[in-house]
Amino acid sequence: MKNILKTDYFKSLKWGFSSIIINFFKQIILVPIFISCVGKDFYSFWLIISAIVFMIRAINLGQLNYSSNVINLNYHIKSDIKEELAVSQGANLMMLCLQFFVGLVISSQFILGHITNYESTFLTNVNAQLCVVFLVVSTILYQYSTLYLLRLFEPLGKINLTIKYQTIGEFFDFVVTALSIYFTRSILLTCFAVFIFNILYSVSIFYFIKKRVPFEIPLFRNLDLKKSFEQIRKSFLLCISFLIEKIYEIGINLVVVRVFSSALLPVFTTSRVLSNSSLKVSNTMTIPIMPSIQKQFALEEKHLILQKISLFWRISGTLLMSCMTVAIPFIPYLYKLWTVNQIEFNMKLLFFLLIAILFQNYAMILTEFLKKTNLSRQILVYNLIKVPTTVFFILISGIYNKGIHFVGIGLLAGELTGLTYLLIIMSILFNGFKPWKEIIKNLLPILLFTFTFTIYLFASNYLIFLISNILILLMNNFMFLKKNLLK
Template sequence: MKTTIHHRAFQNSYVGLISFLLSFVQTIISVPILLTHWGNQPYAVWLALFAGFSLIQTLDTGHINFVGNQINVLYHQDKEYLKKTLGSAFYIALTMGIIELIFVLFLVVFNQIQNFLGISVGALDILQIKIGLILLIFTWALFGSFGGILHRLLLPAGMLFQAQWWGILYRFLQFLAIILTVILGGNILAVCITYSFVQILIFSLTFLYIRKKLPEFYPWWRIREWKEGLQNFKKSLVLTTNGIAQQLGNNGLILFISNFLQTSLVPVFTTIRTLTNTALSITNVFISSLLPDIIRFHATGEEEKIIIAQNANWFITGVVVNSALLLILPFVENLYLFWTKGILHFNLALFLLLAASISFANFGAGLYQYLVGINHLISQTIITVVRVLIILICSFIFLDYGLVSLGIGILAAEIISSVWLLIFFVNNQLKNFNTCLDKKFIFISLLPPGIILFVTIYFITINKIQWEAVVISLFLLTALYLFNWSILDEQIKVRLADLKRNIFKMPNNRDSEK
């Protein structure tokens, strides 16, 4: 018996919500511990080191995602061809890992690690940084790249639930390894060693689990063809480009700060960005649970349901994110100083700019996931590349303003990429159904980000938070969302009411989908 969309959204969000809460708790706990035991400078160096490691990893994540998508299709169509795809991918992944390791060794031999990470030789013993990065990349080359591909085998085999819990266990053990090492007095090299050990352990256990559950595909490297592997790698380059652009907009900004500003400012940027990104993470949990239904509507040509679902998404995520961003404003500085033990300086202007950018990013989150779901790679790549280019260009133009320059760049990038570009590309797809996004809902959904942008500019101008302005903004927001609720589709209202009841009590009897 089929379940209703709101039931699936609620049920499928469980693991996503647990994963989000785990990541959130890890961040809340790890920041004060690392700052207290290491201090700002070593913590900043660790962030730069890990950002560099993550950026290098991106070179083969496109290949991982492409082959993973192939596995999802071939598992139900041609398992023999799947075995060849898997075996070919094994050797390509190993080759990519070796190339990444050679790149790091090149940086080490020619003393370019400092320039790559943007750290000073006098900041810490550079030798432990070099050994640590080599160790991280070596472990990734042997286990991580192909492990990421093999993990995707669980999804079409009907083991999505198990795959999600393996991912949660992986992140939890990584967190535990880092925190315990730091508490016990370990330095950055010690953290790299324990982190790598956890990588080896969890991937080894995953390999054994997959071998036991899906023995027909083992040994995974048995059937191989270099031509097949190279063709898939070539096809994956669009995804790789997209992944690199995304990483440049995340970990790349950490290296930007350490190279063009000061390494010591990295923790300030990452912690403040973590605070603002938390709101968007909650949104993604909800969107990901509804995405399968939205994609089904696209595949079956039910264009009206696509638009209704998007309108509902704008309303729900808008209420959660925009209200939270305004409510936290009067308390955020004290919370931040308490969280970071007063070791880091709170940058009000940066926080306000990032908060405004999150409001606009939230508007476009559902639209972007729609493009991801229908596998429209060109639009994804254009949006991601434009976003990172705007961030970097604005950051260079306003570099004299320090971290605020990145805030300006991120805000400008989200307004253009998450609003204008996404509306353009999604409407372009909806033209196939002779329809488009509801202009009335677009306008109403953009008013709350507009209010937050106005408040941001005002507070930056006076350099403080005013209670009166926050209260007035909340009243305006409430009025807007009450009006928004009044024009929502009646079926959506019923489902949202049911979802609200399900949060407190999960019914035993599942209604069939009408």
């Protein structure tokens, strides 16, 4: 358990939280820059083509993760991973070609017009096809560099370097985008600038890593495309699972519009931004743990994996519940300032979203464990349980004319059903190590917090809410403090 508290973990957290800050300022700063430089209509065009490219990016998420996992797992049990590197590189190149082909097809004016509902004259005037092509190529190169090449540091125990250079890449991508649109006032030239930057970044990352890893990274030589195709076939379930996740992230907004109205969408999206900010923190805490869990999985040290999972639950749960407890009374006022009092604040909606985040945080390390150990079937079943459950509850709420807060209930229902499946899988995988003891011990504080939050929702007594949650957090951490800090 002590390995998780090593210096490298905290270095990873430092860069992870830096990434959160960069993305936060990116969301805040780019909006006014784009609107002031090119106008609202062209900014809408930028958002639409960015969303299209985002979905093309999702095509290869599963395969890139599968390839990296194969290398990480085999590095700890084999002395030579030349075959894994060659097969993975071949699979990467095949999927990059597929993404580029899909990008070319979608960028055609006929298809792009049907997807975006823009007139052909507008698409011609903004050079839409070139914009999409530039963004597709730059995105898939950046994706290959950050999700495959930089992850080659992970089996060496240097995930802090992976996160560090991913964060540096995010920062300069943000700077290049902001400066390009400010000085050129052109979507096309901005796409071209991002394209040039990502080519330079990807080439630099390749040669940087090549000099710092103890194995040769094949580029085009010594590839076995037959075995690479077989690896793509094996990663198919993981690819589908990642696609479902990304469609879920984007598609819920469309479901809300169809079931309720477009007027209520800002209420949902702004509340979800608040709740998802908490989730980004727990995601930052999860990622640095994964390489050591992969190593222990390869070495069949399941008791150590269970210890890490339990420790993550305690630390991340404490952090999230503490932040929520402190922030709750200030959120309505800050929300009005943020939205310039133009969007109605819905406390019930936020309540269900925040509780859903607590359970999603609990499930997060389990889903990452399944992804990073290539347990593709299990993670696919999880998504096939969670997503339809969420959509079903939202549709029912629309049919019976329930309020927008029922969307939050739908998200919470999806998280609970998905988590139930994950806990069953965990009990099977860790059979013999008493997983249910750890499950109940770490789930109980979340259930108690949900109870106190529910009372606050109806009684609005913050003092009782505060005292109750302090007691819950003390109970949650008493044994940990006694065991680790009072020695």
